[in-house]
Amino acid sequence: MATYRKYKNASGEFWEVFVSIGKDASGTSKRVHKRGFRTKKEAQLWTSNSQVSFQKRGFIANNDLTFQQLYDKWFEEDYKQRVKESTWAKTADIFRLHIMPVLGSQRVKNISVAQCQSIVHTWLNDSLKQYRRFRTYVISVFDFGMRMELTTRNPMAKTSIPKQKSHIDDTKIDFYEKTELVHFLECAYDYDNPQAFMLFRLLAFTGLRRGEALALQWHDINFDTGELTISKTQSIGDNWHLVVQTPKTNSSFRTITVDPKTLQWLRKWRMLQAREYFQVGYNANNPEQLIFASKSNQPLVPSTPDHWNRSICKAYGLRRIKIHAFRHTFCTLAFEAGASINEVSKTLGHADLKITQRIYLHVTKKQQNEVATKLAHYMDI
16 A cells, blocks of 8 residues: 655655555565655656565665665675775776766666667777776676665666677787897896896796786795796785785796796895895895895885886887786797797796787797798708
């Protein structure tokens, strides 16, 4: 039974309703009150829909909340509890930059499938490569709302994923050839920054990710066996502060072999680091000491290697590659040296072999071309 009543406030005349919509699982009568209807007919329609919804689902969805409010509950009560800080910090930026501007202020009850489809197409047309991820995130928010009985529908889940126009993937994988790497390391050594030289040498000869290298401590290296254990990585957390956490995938946990020459350089750097820190009052002779650290013996910020790289290349007029491209350089030169794709993949800690395979195919094609050239020179006809 429903009771309808007209009332007035500063905004005008409205209707409210008091209605018993049924009994819950315990047999208790469920009675609700709703205000703000412009007409009695509008209040009656809401009452009818609420009774049907309660009978079918056992709850009345609160579709009056905004997408921003629903997202806030999902993010705090669900998502942050399941992922690492660096992951949820990046996700928060995605919502802030790409999702909230188009959905944040919208009432959940007013968000349609057509609107969501249009948003997905806009992301694609704006050349946002992660548009599929954006869509998945929005679906997750709505799914959470349905589980929490805050909404009864997921309009984004009904959208289709538009296909990008087919094109040849000519994305260039940048790296140094052997002669370029040798020259770069010679220049890095002459630049009179032993720590920078050591970092670039290690990246190029082990294929470590930047975050993995910056999180290394001396106890991660076994100088007797020549092994290096990677069990953590440095990342950017909330409000851009540094966090050290476990790697994202199981394949990133690994122990790799370091070549004897690089081990020699590491020994020299350890002695030099200890001496320099001792002169300014820091004790670096402990296993927990970071291999790469600031002048105040604090973790290096991720931009520091970039600064070193730019400075060295500018000083000596070198072609500059990005820090991650030293990982590609290791991959390329390892293949050229005869390593198998499995060996290289395990050393890199790849969960996805696509980049490994692309570099492998590049090197293979180059070697095939060299064979043809050698034969032509030999035949000389």
